[in-house]
Amino acid sequence: MAKAQSAQNDWQVGLDQLRVALPACRIEMRSADYTSAPQSGGGRQRRAAQHDAGRLAAAAAGKGLTGLPCFAGRGPDGAPDWPKGLRGSISHCADRSVAMVGDAANWCGLGVDIEQHLTTQIAQEIAPVALTQRERVTFGADPLWVALIFSAKESLFKALSPLINRRFDFDAAELCADPKGAPHLRLTCDLAPDWPAGRMIKPLLIPCRAGVLTAVALPA
Amino acid sequence: MTKDTNVTVTTTEATDFDWLESRVSKLIEDEGPIDPAESLIYYGLDSLRVMKLAAELKERGITVSFEDLAKDPTLNAWSALIDARKNG
Numbered sequence: 001m002a003k004a005q006s007a008q009n010d011w012q013v014g015l016d017q018l019r020v021a022l023p024a025c026r027i028e029m030r031s032a033d034y035t036s037a038p039q040s041g042g043g044r045q046r047r048a049a050q051h052d053a054g055r056l057a058a059a060a061a062g063k064g065l066t067g068l069p070c071f072a073g074r075g076p077d078g079a080p081d082w083p084k085g086l087r088g089s090i091s092h093c094a095d096r097s098v099a100m101v102g103d104a105a106n107w108c109g110l111g112v113d114i115e116q117h118l119t120t121q122i123a124q125e126i127a128p129v130a131l132t133q134r135e136r137v138t139f140g141a142d143p144l145w146v147a148l149i150f151s152a153k154e155s156l157f158k159a160l161s162p163l164i165n166r167r168f169d170f171d172a173a174e175l176c177a178d179p180k181g182a183p184h185l186r187l188t189c190d191l192a193p194d195w196p197a198g199r200m201i202k203p204l205l206i207p208c209r210a211g212v213l214t215a216v217a218l219p220a
Numbered sequence: 221m222t223k224d225t226n227v228t229v230t231t232t233e234a235t236d237f238d239w240l241e242s243r244v245s246k247l248i249e250d251e252g253p254i255d256p257a258e259s260l261i262y263y264g265l266d267s268l269r270v271m272k273l274a275a276e277l278k279e280r281g282i283t284v285s286f287e288d289l290a291k292d293p294t295l296n297a298w299s300a301l302i303d304a305r306k307n308g
Contacts, residue, residue, distance in 0.1 A: 047261070047263065122272065126272060129271055150267075169287035170271075170285075171285075
């Protein structure tokens with residue numbers, strides 16, 4: 001119990017930052033119950049427990065927004081299927097699940113993602129696939145930046161893919177600085193008529209003690 | 221034997237179905253049997269692990285993107301994809 005509380009605290013500062021940045025959204029985190037999963041193996045049981053924790057977090061976030069619990073279904077690709085009038089996103093990392101829910105009148109897409117800190121080895125392994133050439137020149141394979149970029153692109157995918165009804169890959173956007181120096185995701189290709197190459201999208205990048213937390217909120 | 225030598229030995233293994241099944245079993249940390257037609261998401265495979273596999277395949281000279289793998293995450297689909305890229 002103390003360990004679970006500590007893990008929650010390791011995300012808490014980041015969650016609070018995200019809540020301040022997106023006051024119109026509700027963001028909740030829940031821990032997965034792994035008691036039915038074996039100590040070794042048990043990937044399926046852990047995944048099921050993560051799924052349940054994510055849906056509980058979504059229900060709590062929906063209740064915070066509307067006063068009623070929101071029960072997110074599951075689409076054919078496994079992505080959450082949100083009740084009419086709501087937008088949202090769920091992410092899992094180890095035994096933590098986070099959900100972000102907003103009113104569809106305010107947002108046309110919401111994406112949230114949490115990732116554990118990367119080791120130097122894993123950052124070096126995934127950088128050639130997760131980062132564009134320009135990002136590799138700018139950020140190298142720094143574990144924190146690789147984790148933030150990977151996570152931000154996950155958040156972008158969750159927010160934008162349902163909106164434009166198409167999937168896209170990690171090279172469809174790259175992290176850069178806008179003229180004021182603030183980090184932005186720049187689309188590298190035309191994804192849809194309203195989402196052409198060059199369009200800039202502001203992500204929220206929040207390093208936490210437990211890992212990294214990112215979000216993309218696309219206003220309606 | 222240095223670590224680099226070990227990597228070289230590993231990459232000379234055939235990138236076939238058995239290799240793929242073994243790698244996926246390690247990635248999902250589950251030693252049980254994997255239904256080759258079932259989504260690996262249900263076995264606990266997450267995005268970071270899919271990205272690691274895409275990177276490992278790239279190291280082995282087989283270019284598949286994250287999205288190539290993510291859109292149909294089953295052993296059968298990935299094996300067919302890898303075979304197609306090897307032969308393409």
